[in-house]
Amino acid sequence: MIQLSDFEKSLKNNNISNCYIFCGTDENLIREAINTMVNKFIDPSFKDLNYVKYDGAKVTNDIILNSCETMPFMSERKIVEIYRAKFLEDGNTKSSGEGKAMDFTELSKYITNLPPYTTLIMYYVFESERDKVSSKVKKIDGKATVVKVDKLKGASLQGKVKEIFQERGKKIDKAELSFFCSIIDNNMNVVSNEIDKLICYTEGRDITREDIINLMPPKSENDIFNLVDYLSQKNIKKSIDILNELIYKGDKPAIILYMIERQFKLLLGLRVGSDTGKGHEELAKSFKLHPFIADKMIKQSKKFTLEALRTNLKLCIQVESLIKSTSIDDKTALEMLIINTMITK
Incomplete structure (x- = not known):
C-alpha cells in the first residue's frame, strides 16, 4: 500500500501499474x-476510445473483462476505470443493474492476468476518517497497487491550495494562504469552491485576511463578545465553556482566535478614542460599527485597563505565532490564551 505522494512520484518517473485501487475520504483528490x-x-485525440469508465454500482465481471481485453486504438495503453466501486468494501454484496452479483473472488484472480496494455483503476470512498482499508482490498494489495488517499494537511495542503490559485491566475500572499488553509475544511471539493468564491469577491485586487473571514460561514459575534466579557470578569469557566461550544458547533480554532484578536483590537481602538474625547457616534463611524454595537463595545472596553487591552492583544499574536511554529494542539493554545488573559492587569 502506498500514499498519494508515492503515486505522484511514480507517475513523474513514467511508471504505471496494471491495476490500481484508490481509497480515502476525499473523492476529489482521488479523481x-x-x-x-x-x-x-x-x-x-483517442481518449474516447482508450479511456472507459463504469459505475461500480452497475458494472459486472463480464463488462470489466471485455473492456480490459479489448486492444487499445492507436495507442500503447488503455485505461479502464470503475468509479465508486462499493463492492470493494467489506460486507458489500451489491448486485449490478443486470441483477448479477459481483464476483470479487473472480475479479481478484483476473487482475493478476491483465493484458500488458491495460490499466484497470477502481476506487471507493470512505464515509468517515475512521474508516480503514477493507480486508478485501488488503488481500489483493500486491496484485494491485493500493493507493491510500488521506486528506492533505500542513505544507501539503498549502502547496496544493497555492497551486489551485495559480491555475486560476490569482496570487495569494504567504500569510493569507496560511490563514486560509488553517480555517478551511481540508476537503478539496470544498477548498476549490471557496477559492472560486474568494477570487470572484476580490476581482482586481489582492486577497486580504478580512476577505477570507467575510466569505467564511457566519460566526457568532455575540459568542465572541460574551467570551471576552467573561475574560473581563476573570471568569475562566464561562470563557472555556463558550470556547468549547464554538468548537463543538464546528468553528475552527484559528478563526476563533482571529475573532478574539479582532475584538481586542476594536476594544483598544474604541477605548483610546473614548479616552481622547471622541463621541460614540464618531467612533461608530470610524470603526464601521452599528451605533448600538459601538456603544456596547465601548462599555466593554472600560472593563479592562488600557495596559490589559494591549497585553491581551499581544497574547493573541503570540498564540497565533505559537500555533504556526509548533505542533501544539490548537484548542490547548486557545485555553492557554484564556488563562493568560486572566492574569493581566
Whole structure:
C-alpha cells in the first residue's frame, strides 16, 4: 500500500501499474490523481476510445473483462476505470443493474492476468476518517497497487491550495494562504469552491485576511463578545465553556482566535478614542460599527485597563505565532490564551 505522494512520484518517473485501487475520504483528490494519470498516458485525440469508465454500482465481471481485453486504438495503453466501486468494501454484496452479483473472488484472480496494455483503476470512498482499508482490498494489495488517499494537511495542503490559485491566475500572499488553509475544511471539493468564491469577491485586487473571514460561514459575534466579557470578569469557566461550544458547533480554532484578536483590537481602538474625547457616534463611524454595537463595545472596553487591552492583544499574536511554529494542539493554545488573559492587569 502506498500514499498519494508515492503515486505522484511514480507517475513523474513514467511508471504505471496494471491495476490500481484508490481509497480515502476525499473523492476529489482521488479523481484528480486518476485524471493526471489519464492525461499523461492517453492521447487526447483517442481518449474516447482508450479511456472507459463504469459505475461500480452497475458494472459486472463480464463488462470489466471485455473492456480490459479489448486492444487499445492507436495507442500503447488503455485505461479502464470503475468509479465508486462499493463492492470493494467489506460486507458489500451489491448486485449490478443486470441483477448479477459481483464476483470479487473472480475479479481478484483476473487482475493478476491483465493484458500488458491495460490499466484497470477502481476506487471507493470512505464515509468517515475512521474508516480503514477493507480486508478485501488488503488481500489483493500486491496484485494491485493500493493507493491510500488521506486528506492533505500542513505544507501539503498549502502547496496544493497555492497551486489551485495559480491555475486560476490569482496570487495569494504567504500569510493569507496560511490563514486560509488553517480555517478551511481540508476537503478539496470544498477548498476549490471557496477559492472560486474568494477570487470572484476580490476581482482586481489582492486577497486580504478580512476577505477570507467575510466569505467564511457566519460566526457568532455575540459568542465572541460574551467570551471576552467573561475574560473581563476573570471568569475562566464561562470563557472555556463558550470556547468549547464554538468548537463543538464546528468553528475552527484559528478563526476563533482571529475573532478574539479582532475584538481586542476594536476594544483598544474604541477605548483610546473614548479616552481622547471622541463621541460614540464618531467612533461608530470610524470603526464601521452599528451605533448600538459601538456603544456596547465601548462599555466593554472600560472593563479592562488600557495596559490589559494591549497585553491581551499581544497574547493573541503570540498564540497565533505559537500555533504556526509548533505542533501544539490548537484548542490547548486557545485555553492557554484564556488563562493568560486572566492574569493581566
